[in-house]
Amino acid sequence: MSETTRTPLMAGNWKMNLNHLEAIAHVQKLAFALTDKDYEAVEVAVLPPFTDLRSVQTLVDGDKLKIRYGAQDISAHDSGAYTGDISGPMLAKLKCTYVAIGHSERRQYHGEDDQVVNVKVKAAFRNGIVPILCVGEGLDVRKAGEQVPFTLAQVDGALAGIPASDAEQIVIAYEPVWAIGTGEVATPEDAQEVCGAIRARLAELYDADLANKVRVLYGGSCKSSNAPGIMAKPDVDGALIGGAALDAEDFVKIVRFRDQAVG
Numbered sequence: 001m002s003e004t005t006r007t008p009l010m011a012g013n014w015k016m017n018l019n020h021l022e023a024i025a026h027v028q029k030l031a032f033a034l035t036d037k038d039y040e041a042v043e044v045a046v047l048p049p050f051t052d053l054r055s056v057q058t059l060v061d062g063d064k065l066k067i068r069y070g071a072q073d074i075s076a077h078d079s080g081a082y083t084g085d086i087s088g089p090m091l092a093k094l095k096c097t098y099v100a101i102g103h104s105e106r107r108q109y110h111g112e113d114d115q116v117v118n119v120k121v122k123a124a125f126r127n128g129i130v131p132i133l134c135v136g137e138g139l140d141v142r143k144a145g146e147q148v149p150f151t152l153a154q155v156d157g158a159l160a161g162i163p164a165s166d167a168e169q170i171v172i173a174y175e176p177v178w179a180i181g182t183g184e185v186a187t188p189e190d191a192q193e194v195c196g197a198i199r200a201r202l203a204e205l206y207d208a209d210l211a212n213k214v215r216v217l218y219g220g221s222c223k224s225s226n227a228p229g230i231m232a233k234p235d236v237d238g239a240l241i242g243g244a245a246l247d248a249e250d251f252v253k254i255v256r257f258r259d260q261a262v263g
């Protein structure tokens with residue numbers, strides 16, 4: 001199942017890097033390099049740490065930049081005694097377009113399971129923020145050849161009780177854990193296998209129209225050198241980029257993946 005009208009999304013997940021001053025400098029570099037032609041072809045977003053969001057918002061608003069931004073996590077709760085959490089209303093007030101939910105580092109280091117991910121997806125939609133739902137298998141699962149059922153179970157868990165009117169807006173990032181930060185990128189065929197299966201599952205859970213609208217991204221050691229091959233696959237609609245998003249030059253090259261030969 002494929003559809004060519006989905007606008008690719010290139011989202012830079014900065015993880016726990018760049019303070020608020022560095023964030024301003026980095027977004028300025030991106031803004032200087034990116035052109036209207038880039039924004040027409042690809043949607044560009046950055047996901048800075050919480051402490052950078054106000055600075056990024058001020059810059060984007062003040063200079064009317066076309067770069068979108070969002071957070072890397074969201075509380076399941078909208079307010080209250082949840083020390084250290086950041087709520088959906090707080091992110092909405094900062095005009096966040098996106099929030100990453102269920103990143104493997106949240107699952108691994110903060111014990112987030114599919115049930116937690118599900119309530120966070122609901123919190124995002126409740127506050128008008130688009131979730132970038134992260135799913136993907138570890139090396140043991142990949143070695144067992146169970147990557148598709150494992151990842152689809154995560155999709156099922158995250159989308160439980162989500163109505164079609166919300167689900168049609170979601171972005172799903174397939175990030176095989178063994179490829180994250182390791183330099184070991186999935187092959188285009190690996191990415192297509194699971195991204196295609198995710199889209200087919202959306203068609204089962206909802207319908208084919210909805211499945212064709214949803215953008216399914218690849219993430220895991222994505223760089224300008226490997227992006228063109230992965231993006232050429234019909235069910236891959238962009239990337240969630242970690243390390244390479246901290247290098248403005250490489251990130252812009254990824255945005256311009258169509259200008260490069262498929263390697």
Ligand SMILES: O=C[C@H](O)COP(=O)(O)O
Pocket residue numbers: 013103175179180181182183219220221222240241242243244
């Ligand atoms: O969210 C981004 C992913 O974890 C990928 O990170 P990476 O590009 O550094 O492998």
